[in-house]
Every structure is written in C-alpha cells, then in structure tokens.
Amino acid sequence: MKKPIIAITMGDAAGIGPEIIVKALYYKDVFEKCRPLVFGDANILKRILPIVNVDVDVHPITDVTQATFKHGTIDVIDLNLLPADIPFGQVSGQAGNAAYHYLATAVSFAQKKWVDAICTAPLNKEALHLGGHLFPGHTEILAHLTHTEDFSMMLTTPSLRVIHLTTHLGLIDAIASINPERTYKVIRLAHDTLVNAGFTHPKIAVCGINPHAGENGLFGYGEEEEKLLPGIKQAQLEGIEVSGPWPADTLFFRAGRGDFDIVVACYHDQGHVPIKVMGIEDGVNITVGLKGGIIRTSVDHGTAFDIAGKNIADEKSMLAAIQAAIELAPK
Known part of the structure; x- marks a missing residue:
C-alpha cells in the first residue's frame, strides 16, 4: 500500500x-x-x-x-x-x-x-x-x-478518540439542540470515518447526558431516552456496533483501556476534558463528515x-x- x-x-x-x-x-x-x-x-x-x-x-x-x-x-x-x-x-x-x-x-x-x-x-x-x-x-x-452541512469535531490522543454531538454552545443550549437525528448522524460519521481509515468493525460508545446516564429517570428528565436512544437504535439496525448511553464518569476510562474505538460526547467539556487530561500535548483536532x-x-x-x-x-x-x-x- x-x-x-x-x-x-x-x-x-x-x-x-x-x-x-x-x-x-x-x-x-x-x-x-x-x-x-x-x-x-x-x-x-x-x-x-x-x-x-x-x-x-x-x-x-x-x-x-x-x-x-x-x-x-x-x-x-x-x-x-x-x-x-x-x-x-x-x-x-x-x-x-x-x-x-x-x-x-x-x-x-x-x-x-x-x-x-x-x-x-x-x-x-x-x-x-x-x-x-x-x-x-x-x-x-x-x-x-x-x-x-453535517460535520463534526473529533479529538484524538494516542489512547482515546472522541467525537461530539455539540461543541461551542452553552450547556443549556447544547442539551436543547441534541435530538435523535443528530445522534444518529454523528454515530454514522464516526463509523464511516473509522471504516474508511481501515477499522473493520469499529466499536462506538455513546455518553449519557446526565449523571449515571440518567439512571432510569432518577437524574434529569428522560433526555437519554428521548434524545439519544432512538439514534443509537437506528444505527444498530444498520449493523453499526454502537452501545450506550453509558455514564461518562467511567466510559472514558473504559475507552482509554481499549474497550471502545471512539466515544460520542454530548457536549464540549464532556469530550474535551478527558482528551486534555489524557494527552494535552498530543491532542489533535479533526474535522470529519466533509x-x-x-x-x-x-x-x-x-x-x-x-x-x-x-x-x-x-x-x-x-x-x-x-x-x-x-x-x-x-x-
């Protein structure tokens, strides 16, 4: 090659x-x-x-x-x-x-x-x-x-890849803008980008919006069920290996040790903070979906x-x- x-x-x-x-x-x-x-x-x-x-x-x-x-x-x-x-x-x-x-x-x-x-x-x-x-x-x-029109920011370090549903929006506006269509599109972007790069079956994990990914309605107002799950299920029906929503406080550790190839973050700091902590000198900003x-x-x-x-x-x-x-x- x-x-x-x-x-x-x-x-x-x-x-x-x-x-x-x-x-x-x-x-x-x-x-x-x-x-x-x-x-x-x-x-x-x-x-x-x-x-x-x-x-x-x-x-x-x-x-x-x-x-x-x-x-x-x-x-x-x-x-x-x-x-x-x-x-x-x-x-x-x-x-x-x-x-x-x-x-x-x-x-x-x-x-x-x-x-x-x-x-x-x-x-x-x-x-x-x-x-x-x-x-x-x-x-x-x-x-x-x-x-x-539809593109996303991906961040990478040697041990972690993250793609974002939203980036430069305040937290309230970011959560309001998330919907099943956007969730599906970003999962699809992540999958297609990694497949084109040579990954055979990329493993994708989606972060929850609320603490503990809502814990069955205990936290938040059902955002995971309303905004994330339909997009995840649509991607799964198309054969994409995606799971979640997972609690963010453990997901990035799991991804860093190799359980997943990429994490879908819901908002700016949710994705940026672990990237910066795990490798600020080696962090790279990537535009995908062009x-x-x-x-x-x-x-x-x-x-x-x-x-x-x-x-x-x-x-x-x-x-x-x-x-x-x-x-x-x-x-």
Missing part, C-alpha cells in the same frame, strides 16, 4: 506555522509513514531555515508529480502570495488572505484525490477577516468549500504571535496532527 500524501497548509505566515512545519519535516520517520506536501509560500519556509538551524532544501513546485517526497527536502506547492520579509507576530490581512488560499488550494487537491488528507497549521481569525474572508476559522471554511470524504487534522494551538520567528515553538502538536492524518486517511 502506498504511503498517503498529506497536504500540510502553512497557516498564517506571521505566526509559528512555518516554523513548526519545518521542524516537523526534519524528522525522518515522518517520511517513512507518509508523503508530506506543504501548501504555502516557499520563500517564507526558506526564511525559517536559518532561524531554526535546520539543514533541508525547500523545493517549490506547482504539481504533485513534481514532488520528490525525500527526507531532507520540503516539497511545497508554492502559491507565492507573500513577501519573504513579512513581519512575524503582527496581524496582517495579506497573511490572512494567503492562509485562506493555502487551504482552498489544498481542498481542491483533496477533491481531485491528489492528496489523501489535510493537516492545517494555525491561522489568525483577525487576519483572516482583514484579508476579506469572514469565517470563524478552518472548520467553517472547509464546510463552505466542500458544501458540507463531502468527498476529506479528512482534516489540526494542531491544538493558535498562531502564538508572541513567539513567532524566535525558534521557541514546539513541533509536537504538528507531529501528532500529521500522525492523525496518516491514521485517518482513507485506505
């Missing part, structure tokens, strides 16, 4: 994205597992080399067929949108516009099956808006570019303008995001 081609978008050039990409692609084992292809500006990456003291070549190209995919060479689809001396650590509409186009180009390559997954370095929302692209972030841009089966992974931090260009940024999250892209790329 050929190693997957992973599109790595440079993000905001004024932030730490270019730096962590160069550092990550200095590791030989990255090339042993995948074929990395950067989408960005070659002159920005060349500027980074003496700052991080890394001895590699930057190879500007316009087409996948021109890539070498050799350790010691960074192949970059060179959009040539920015001057090499753009200031580090400053919000720039020019950099925000470039970050949008790096991502849009990577998406077009993924839609044509020229790359197998996308891994994104961070962008800056203010810069993005100044550049004329009024999106909250990567996820919304990806949904727009792929014409996707049309065309496109998988996008992301570093779990921002542009860090305060340390950009100072050789301080740690590449661990980028390495984890690349590894997640390799694991989830359609097989």
